[in-house]
Amino acid sequence: MSSKPGIFSFNAAQITSSMRGQYRAVQPYEKLSLQPGEQGLSLVIELPMDARIDDRVNVVLTKHGERNAKCEVSLVVDPESYLTKIAEIKVKQSLDAGPYFMQLNLVGLHDYLKNAAEFDIILNERITVSEPVSELIKTQTTGFKRIFNSAVSAVLSVF
Known part of the structure; x- marks a missing residue:
């Protein structure tokens, strides 16, 4: 080899x-x-x-x-x-x-x-590999924000 x-x-x-x-x-x-x-x-x-x-x-x-x-x-x-x-x-x-x-x-x-x-x-x-805590919190917030935005848009689309 x-x-x-x-x-x-x-x-x-x-x-x-x-x-x-x-x-x-x-x-x-x-x-x-x-x-x-x-x-x-x-x-x-x-x-x-x-x-x-x-x-x-x-x-x-x-x-x-x-x-x-x-x-x-x-x-x-x-x-x-x-x-x-x-x-x-x-x-x-x-x-x-x-x-x-x-x-x-x-x-x-x-x-x-x-x-x-x-x-x-x-x-x-x-x-x-140690990952910084701030990146983990940022990723979770982004995911929560995306889910929240999807839920709000689904509710508003009914009206």
Whole structure:
């Protein structure tokens, strides 16, 4: 195995060779062992040819033997990643060490699934990330405000 970092692609046949610049193409049949850093887990993804600016790349990590996802991270395709066809996603959520299924989803502008890929990965170490309390409170307030606004608009639509 090469010591170069792996690049995850939506289509393994799309990568013209097993090496692309500084990255080694991860094949779907590989069980890749990943070593998280101090800031979480960094994943390099090659975007498919049908990716457009403002599309979303979703990464879903599910622990083997479980049904519910342990982690979901999104990234909006910006002009730079659109041109280079390479995006980097950072997983900054606490996860236990062990085997995971990783699903990559390319979601279009109107929330339709454009492309998907799955990989088997193994986290060598537990990811521990402390989240500031202020962000948690802000997220809860935003969610409550959204629900309140939906309820008010539903009541007003009756009249």
